Amino acid sequence: MARRFATHERREVAALDGIWDFTFLGDADPDAIAVDRIAFDDVMAVPGCFDATPAFAGKRGLAAYRIRVDVEAARHRLVFEAVQHWCRVFWNGELIREHAGGFTRFWSETEAEAGEAEIIVLVDNRFDERSPLHMEHFDWYAYGGISRSVELHRLGPVRIDGVRIATESVAARRVHVRIDYTADTAASVPLEIECDGRTVLSEAVDLQTSGSLERTLELPWVAPWSPAEPNLSLLTVRLGGDDLRERFGVREVRTENARITVNGEPVTLQGVNRHEAHPQFGHTQPEALLVNDIQQLQDLGCNFVRGSHYPLDPLFLDLCDEAGILVWCESVGWQYPVEHLTDPGFIEAQVAHIDEMVAASQNHPSIILWGILNECPSWSEAGRPVYAKLLGRLRELDGSRPVTYAAINAHDDQCFDLVDVVSANTYPGWYFGDIPDIPGELDRISARVDGLGLGDKPLIISEIGAGAVPGHVDQLGSLWTEDYQSRLLDTVIGHLLDGQDRISGLAIWVLGDFRTTEQRDFLLRRPRGVNDKGLVDEYRRPKQAYRTVRGRFRRDKA
């Protein structure tokens, strides 16, 4: 896929993005489909979301995608950056992978024969037991399709499956590198690591058929990454005949004295939540749209973005790395009921999804927080073990970043002791109370957290906002007007930036308007079928609140 750097030089990679053959199979049962007899009568863009296109708008069901490629006899890896939200992958009629979850990278491999190969992907966007992570009642539209890029990699006898680069010491410019590999047979092969064009390691290593190589590297020439100076480095690993390049930044994120610090410097997070959704492209994010969003974040004076409520496009994260925008990256989830959180199938699916999220995004220096389970029952005894398990899994995978979750009700939450950063969603002046109640509500949240004995943990308001129908104004500045939203956010920022010092992070709900679920009770609360708490509308046109927030966030840069 188009990243901001080439990920391979030696490994042969073919981009499969383009127009694929397509057909919509509706309510067909995927188990009953003979893939060799599918009649492809249409075409579809990859990446793309079929249910965002005019012909299939709003459709739920099974769809089939097909592409034909010429390959040489070799092991091949098909890499999907994301498929929404359940799929089966077939190579010349043979099932080679099933995947559920959406929003994360996965791959499947096959020993290909020389000649033309037919790749068919069955994609399902229905809500059923095949996709335990998706639910109909989420407050966003779960678009379906091959939503991010697809690549075909030709592999040799040794494969690099991942490279993780973690800062050990900023002062010493020391990083720890872990190279995960698989190999056809145990063998001795050369390992070479190059950073920013300099060879930093060259040796022979003994490989098993799978395993990891770990090395510590000192990179004295590298300048640290920070929001103000987002310096980036490129690390190329060559192992046997294979290679993989990753980009990283040397930086440390910690929590100290109730603040998040980057390289020891406390940061105040001022930013927004961001959905990856567009009326015409669904969850697919054309490059121009990503650039648009980064420009608007910078123009607003944001130094922070929360990826709500699923892992973000890798190219967006590349752009955040370059812009020095700090990111909260979270696993897919939205108000799952208690029964869900106690279902072993669901927990297993969350763990697999979290593993994929971390594998795909762990080298982005912009990511300073891992999150899970937006607004789920962290208030219940039954929910607590799941929070403990998933936060524990995140720490196991990556102990270098703080972990958090966004609580739906800070006043009765039971799991704040489990996180490094306490995060609360709250809607004073919208779902309860009036605009003048906002400072009191924010102060009560701080008091509750401190009252729990957690005064040393950083506290973030991870959502707060109000709906505004684009262009809607009246004499009263009443609910749903651009005036009301603007006044509400002005009060929020005024209090958080100038009225108190306990809360050190804010993510306004939300950067852009986005389509909500098709559930009727939601539609009755969401004019135009859109969650319209955006600072910009779904086509990124600024509302009045955009200018208000911009003025407040940029107060010292005007």
Ligand code: ADA
């Ligand atoms: C919640 C939720 C968001 C959105 C928001 C709203 O806090 O986390 O996804 O649904 O409310 O607009 O009501």
